[in-house]
Amino acid sequence: MSTLTRRGSRGLPSLFGAHPFGALSREIDELLGRFGEGWESEWPVAQRMPSLDLTESNGSLEVKMDIPGMNPEDIEIHVTGDTLTVSGRHEEEKKEEDEEKKFHRVERRTGSFQRSVTLPAPVRESDVTAEYTDGVLTITLPKTETEKTHRVAIKT
Numbered sequence: 001m002s003t004l005t006r007r008g009s010r011g012l013p014s015l016f017g018a019h020p021f022g023a024l025s026r027e028i029d030e031l032l033g034r035f036g037e038g039w040e041s042e043w044p045v046a047q048r049m050p051s052l053d054l055t056e057s058n059g060s061l062e063v064k065m066d067i068p069g070m071n072p073e074d075i076e077i078h079v080t081g082d083t084l085t086v087s088g089r090h091e092e093e094k095k096e097e098d099e100e101k102k103f104h105r106v107e108r109r110t111g112s113f114q115r116s117v118t119l120p121a122p123v124r125e126s127d128v129t130a131e132y133t134d135g136v137l138t139i140t141l142p143k144t145e146t147e148k149t150h151r152v153a154i155k156t
Contacts, residue, residue, distance in 0.1 A: 049113065049115050050065050050066055050067045050086075050113060050115055051065070051066050052064060052065040052066070052115065052117065053065075054117060054119075054120075056120065056121065056143075059142060059143060060123075060140055060141055060142045060143055061119060061120070061121060061123060061140075061141040061143065062138065062139070062140055062141070063084060063086075063117070063137075063138070063139040063141070064136055064137070064138050064139075065086060065115070065136070065137045065139070066135060066136055066137075067086075067088065067113075067135065067136075067137055068135030069090060069135065070088055070090055070132070070135075072132045074088050074089050074090065074091075075087075075088040075132065075137065076088065077128070077130055077139060079119075079123065079125045079128050079141065080125075082118055082119045082122065083116055083117070083118055083119065084116065084117050084119055084139065084141070085114065085115070085116040086114070086115050086116075086137065086139075087112065087113065087114040087115070088112065088113055089111070089112040089113075090110050090111065090112075090113075091110060119141065121143045121144075122143065122144045122146065123141040123142060123143055123144060124141075124142045124143070124144055127142045128140065128141050128142070
């Protein structure tokens with residue numbers, strides 16, 4: 001009867017190097033890092049999703065979203081059930097052919113974005129308001145009466 005030896009995972013490092021999954025992770029990071037390069041007409045991936053704060057007070061939810069350089073007419077807000085969706089399109093400025101002006105770098109974002117967030121409480125969709133000031137969109141979403149906290153008195 002012959003004896004079989006077990007190699008286990010020792011054969012894997014000799015084929016791929018010391019850490020095969022580390023190399024894969026670096027390759028994925030590099031690929032994702034290059035994803036937005038060369039897309040002058042679209043926002044880079046990290047900038048396509050504007051950052052936001054979602055807060056809750058007694059009677060309402062409030063969303064503050066940073067979307068500088070937009071015209072309010074180019075922003076759409078939809079509330080459906082427990083989901084708030086904000087989308088918009090920022091058009092590229094026309095760069096006139098000018099003999100005196102040479103562009104060395106164009107990084108200002110253009111293109112469209114969409115951001116959806118699940119709301120932590122039901123809201124009265126018909127009473128939602130929005131205000132856009134200094135690049136910050138503030139959306140106020142009044143909660144429904146059934147969601148408000150009510151103090152219950154205990155009878156003795």
